Ligand SMILES: [Zn+2]
């Protein structure tokens with residue numbers, strides 16, 4: 001099979017010919033039809049996130065190993081099944097839950113594999129979907145997608161959609177609450193759709209124009225000034241940087257700061273059901289071939305992809 005792989009950081013991805021895996025036991029081999037291009041892929045390609053004081057947080061220090069096939073928003077059809085797989089058959093259309101844990105740590109034991117201590121997330125810690133086929137360790141990570149949904153618009157549900165959904169859930173909105181959604185890019189637009197559908201809160205969306213991108217890194221500081229008493233601030237962006245916190249305002253206003261990272265498998269199952277009912281629809285703006293993976297990442301990095309970019313291997 002062909003796979004577009006990160007061999008050296010920041011250098012063009014190499015399209016390599018690899019052995020197509022054979023599924024065993026509970027494993028399923030999925031033929032990739034659509035894989036979303038996510039900002040996390042850019043971070044994995046560059047090899048770092050921005051930490052405190054501009055210090056890089058290296059992906060290798062977080063356990064990422066290269067060469068790596070990136071891609072964690074994967075939708076496709078079942079190609080091969082291990083002998084212990086139940087409830088799936090060949091050619092079924094599926095979306096993959098990529099935030100796979102090792103299954104044993106405290107987070108995994110309560111179903112929060114996305115927060116595993118030893119994550120095995122597809123496309124980050126193990127080979128992902130920038131390939132013709134991807135091996136999924138268990139059929140439990142597959143969510144069937146209905147005939148009304150295509151794989152291109154389903155794929156982004158696995159990260160962009162799930163991150164938005166997780167954030168809306170973590171905000172724990174009550175009917176009379178106001179919610180301010182900062183950023184009206186792909187995630188922000190999905191968060192608006194979801195907040196509207198599943199909460200009774202009043203939604204206020206805000207953004208800054210592209211020419212003020214350096215101001216974007218101060219987004220959080222702006223957010224802090226908005227916080228009224230009892231407010232919840234949910235952070236999902238991975239642009240990096242740091243936050244100054246008033247140790248007087250935090251207790252006196254009794255606000256909460258919540259970090260939110262993707263979502264659980266059951267969140268994804270709920271989200272796919274919401275998508276099937278038309279509540280949320282990711283906007284796919286650009287389509288690429290596997291050989292154009294580097295171009296896709298570069299365009300995303302340069303802010304030239306307005307909706308979601310999808311690779312069709
Ligand atoms: Zn775990």
Ligand SMILES: [Zn+2]
Nearest residue numbers: 038040159160
């Ligand atoms: Zn992602």
